[in-house]
Amino acid sequence: MIIFGFSVFYIFGLIGSGQFACPNCGGDREYQHRTARRFFTLFFLPVIPLDKVGEVVQCQTCKVRFDPAVLQRPTSAHLASALPAGMRAAVAAVVRAGGNSEPSLRAAVDAVRSAGAPDYDVTRLQADLNLPAPAAADLLRTLAANLTLDACERYLAEAVRVGLADGPLSPAELECVRWIASNLGLTPAHAHGVISTVEQSTTH
Numbered sequence: 041m042i043i044f045g046f047s048v049f050y051i052f053g054l055i056g057s058g059q060f061a062c063p064n065c066g067g068d069r070e071y072q073h074r075t076a077r078r079f080f081t082l083f084f085l086p087v088i089p090l091d092k093v094g095e096v097v098q099c100q101t102c103k104v105r106f107d108p109a110v111l112q113r114p115t116s117a118h119l120a121s122a123l124p125a126g127m128r129a130a131v132a133a134v135v136r137a138g139g140n141s142e143p144s145l146r147a148a149v150d151a152v153r154s155a156g157a158p159d160y161d162v163t164r165l166q167a168d169l170n171l172p173a174p175a176a177a178d179l180l181r182t183l184a185a186n187l188t189l190d191a192c193e194r195y196l197a198e199a200v201r202v203g204l205a206d207g208p209l210s211p212a213e214l215e216c217v218r219w220i221a222s223n224l225g226l227t228p229a230h231a232h233g234v235i236s237t238v239e240q241s242t243t244h
Contacts, residue, residue: 055095061113062099063106068115070100073108114186124157126183129176130199130220132168137216138203140169147205151198180223192224193234200238209239 055073062069076094096105114122131148138144145162152160184192199220203213214235221231 059115059117060097060099060111061115062102062104063110063113064102064104065099068117069102071097071111072100073097073111119186120156122179122183122186124152124155124160125179127152127155127195127198128157128160128165128168129171129179130195131202132165132171133173133176133216133220134199134202134213135165136169137212138206138210141206143205144202147202151202154198155195177223180220181225184223184225189225192226193230196221196224196226196231196234197238200235201242204239204242209235 055075057070057072059068060071061067062071074096076096095108097108097110098105131151135141135144135148145165148165149160149162152165183195187195196217200209200217203209203217209217217235218228218231221228221234226234
């Protein structure tokens with residue numbers, strides 16, 4: 041008796057591998073990105089490759105398969121670097137707009153340290169002041185892609201506090217803060233609410 045048929049296999053066609061945030065494991069795990077292909081089988085063994093039916097990402101720990109879109113999820117390592125990098129871009133922009141005052145420098149350093157860079161200092165901040173606006177915008181947008189809306193609000197609030205460290209926001213600082221909000225994905229009305237709330241809390 042000859043037993044034949046058609047089955048889909050994932051063991052062939054390795055596209056790539058690396059580390060990803062596994063939704064099933066709840067942490068960073070190794071993955072393999074493979075092509076799912078239909079085979080003609082003989083005695084249940086793949087013999088002739090036929091059409092491609094899609095792609096899958098398989099966790100090498102739990103063995104669960106996911107749509108390749110799962111690779112867009114940030115790993116813990118990626119998120120750990122994005123948090124302080126985004127804050128550095130935000131506070132440097134505010135300090136530059138405000139004229140590089142001593143109180144703002146101290147507030148900016150404290151904000152970045154709180155965001156996950158305990159070794160950050162004024163020397164590094166002074167270097168960040170030369171970061172081009174397009175590069176800073178990219179860092180802020182990357183940050184926004186990895187954060188909840190509430191977290192984006194907190195980052196904007198920290199930027200506002202840096203601007204308020206040496207007094208009320210100047211027109212240049214206010215424009216800068218609105219620019220930060222835009223790159224964090226916040227609407228003008230939303231940004232206005234965050235800015236007003238921080239200003240009110242600082243004056244009391």
